[in-house]
Amino acid sequence: MPAVAAARPFREGLLKLTPPRLLGSRCGRCATVTFPPREFCPGCRAVEPITETELSPEGTVYSFTVVRQAPPGIEVPYVLAYIDLPEGVRVLGQVVGVAPEAVTIGVGVRLEPTAFGRDGDGTELVGYRFRAASEVTA
């Protein structure tokens, strides 16, 4: 199958690809930043002004688990973690580049794009995960 030129984010408005950044929303009234972006501010319930904001690609692990059983179609094991970003935002995502036994709370990670399958037209869908900032082994 020929390479499909236009890979695109797996969901509209969630991330941009060059450079890879998650997109959040920022409240113009109370400065609360949210991911995923929402059309209201969960801090003060304002619906405007809400603007799109790029989130820092670097964060730290707040908590993590190693998933060893999942429904059919999900390959195990994988590390799933809450990642805290400097904007005061917590993102759930998988962490790679580190042995499951070596992950710890507080470890630094960096956002990276990753394949999230293809759409009906064969276009590659791009999602996100995190890579341990320095290679850690058990």
Add this chain to the structure above:
Amino acid sequence: MTLAPAHVAGAGMIRFGKYPADVTLERMAVGAARAALLDAGADLTQIDACYVGHVFGGPVAGQRIAAQLGLDGLPVSNHENYCASGATALREAWVALAAGLHDVVLIVGVEKMTDRVAGGVRPDPGDLDAAVGYVMAAGHGLSARRYMADHGATREQIAAVAVKNHAHSVHNPFAQYQRPVSIEEVLNARPIAEPLGLLDCSPISDGAAAMVLCTPAGLRRLGLVAPGPRMLGCALVSGSVRPGTGDVNEEDVSRRAAEEAWKLTGIGPEDIDLVEMHDCFTIAEIVRMEGLGLIPRGAGAAWTAAGETSLGGRLPVNPSGGLLSRGHPVGATGVAQACELTWQLRGTAGGRQVEGARVGLSYCKGGTVNGTDGGSVTTLVMSK
């Protein structure tokens, strides 16, 4: 605002477990409903409406059940709030009785899971968490890891929830599992979502539970002169979008559910003699009890290990065996909890009886929604 309580005329369930594929959802529901009707001494012609809680039962499961039960033609409603579906059906029935719409109603919680759910339950595919590999067990693994780091709790203390609940279920003839497990068995079980293993997780189960609730006029219709326990009320809240990077175990949604329950029923935390808690995972029992304000923050694991939440302890939690041992057919769970409260408050719970139980609370938490601290939460209060 306090609504009139609903009287419990009858409670019944079938044993939870794994049933063959030819034991249909409808057949299980009919079995539980017949037991509740028999317990109430109620004829089919005395029932005004049916409230049915389920998640995976498909369209109009409640009407399919009613048609096999002989309650066709009545108002029948289907209630889906994931694992709080059965409790939500109870809540809506209570509201209708308090409003004077009906006098005698049947509530059924039912689920047939073993032939349609494998590898654990997960959020709706449309939810962002599902896209990054979230499964329910993972959420509780994340919770447990952080709880241990923040409160110095040990893996053994968390495992003690499973040991306690399995010890209780030895005395519950309706429980899927009726044998004790040792702390070593829990610790050495196959890992599912670390630090949690297989015995930290409630099973995928089939089952059904039912209640007959009524007004004072309904009690007279059924000829019941000695009214049984009363359902004082059931609060329902949903998780709220939590911006920021706060404590994942804060359980603000449980705090709000407790506040609503106290407000609706006039009962306070000091009045609660026993709790049927939604222990879908060991750690969940701990953080939810803390969220309700029934155990001090960070103390739940140590309380469990010290026996404070065991039968005979300071505040018995899950005398039935809970979801971990009774089983967790998700739509049936909330109704099974209410059945257990009924038997406890009648003083007929046998070897798992909480001595002197006067007021009980049951808690369900159903589903997850990305960015929030939960899907649906119910807190149901019953008194003697």
